[in-house]
Amino acid sequence: MTRPLNVVALSGGTWRPSRTLVLTQAVLAEIATLLPIETTLIELGDIARPLGGALSRDELPADVEAQLLAIEQADLLIVAAPIYRGSYPGLLKHLFDLIGLNALVNTPVLLAATGGSERHALVLDHQLRPLFSFFQALTLPVGVYATEADFTDYQITSDLLKARIQLAAERAAPLFTAHAPSLLKIA
Numbered sequence: 001m002t003r004p005l006n007v008v009a010l011s012g013g014t015w016r017p018s019r020t021l022v023l024t025q026a027v028l029a030e031i032a033t034l035l036p037i038e039t040t041l042i043e044l045g046d047i048a049r050p051l052g053g054a055l056s057r058d059e060l061p062a063d064v065e066a067q068l069l070a071i072e073q074a075d076l077l078i079v080a081a082p083i084y085r086g087s088y089p090g091l092l093k094h095l096f097d098l099i100g101l102n103a104l105v106n107t108p109v110l111l112a113a114t115g116g117s118e119r120h121a122l123v124l125d126h127q128l129r130p131l132f133s134f135f136q137a138l139t140l141p142v143g144v145y146a147t148e149a150d151f152t153d154y155q156i157t158s159d160l161l162k163a164r165i166q167l168a169a170e171r172a173a174p175l176f177t178a179h180a181p182s183l184l185k186i187a
């Protein structure tokens with residue numbers, strides 16, 4: 001691959017400030033230390049209202065359609081969700097209901113989530129991962145789950161969370177360097 005990796009990150013937060021957005025940006029930044037990437041960051045909150053009003057793809061406004069297209073064309077997709085009522089937000093599912101059936105086949109997907117507590121950490125593996133299994137996407141083995149306690153004033157202050165983000169990025173990078181070792185910035 002001679003061009004930078006096209007990384008598309010979708011933060012499923014619907015409000016600002018957003019811990020999910022902060023986590024998404026931290027994952028992106030960590031990947032950028034390892035690989036040459038170009039990034040598109042999509043915030044669900046920015047498109048939530050027009051997205052929610054569209055029952056099919058052709059009802060989407062052009063700017064939201066462009067965001068969905070970006071998701072479909074990602075080399076690497078990062079999907080971060082806040083936990084709502086023991087799951088990922090319904091609007092996030094609605095977004096993926098409008099994604100092409102075969103658009104994410106073999107797309108690597110790095111999963112992340114933020115919740116109020118540790119209790120719903122398995123949403124990553126029990127709910128988000130099956131969604132992307134449906135799409136035949138390649139969910140990466142290491143996901144990142146954060147709780148409100150990992151943040152202070154919407155900044156990540158937990159060393160454990162920082163280490164997890166680093167691990168997720170380090171495990172993701174070799175996927176993209178197997179056929180192009182020169183992409184890797186560190187040995």
Ligand SMILES: Cc1cc2nc3c(=O)[nH]c(=O)nc-3n(C[C@H](O)[C@H](O)[C@H](O)COP(=O)(O)O)c2cc1C
Pocket residue numbers: 012013014015017018019020021082083084085086087114115116117118119120147148
């Ligand atoms: C409507 C709603 C439902 C929530 N349900 C849960 C839940 O079931 N489990 C949990 O751990 N946290 C729950 N939370 C807390 C959020 O997941 C948590 O604060 C998250 O970090 C918010 O992300 P944000 O800052 O990006 O909005 C809920 C928050 C809201 C607003």
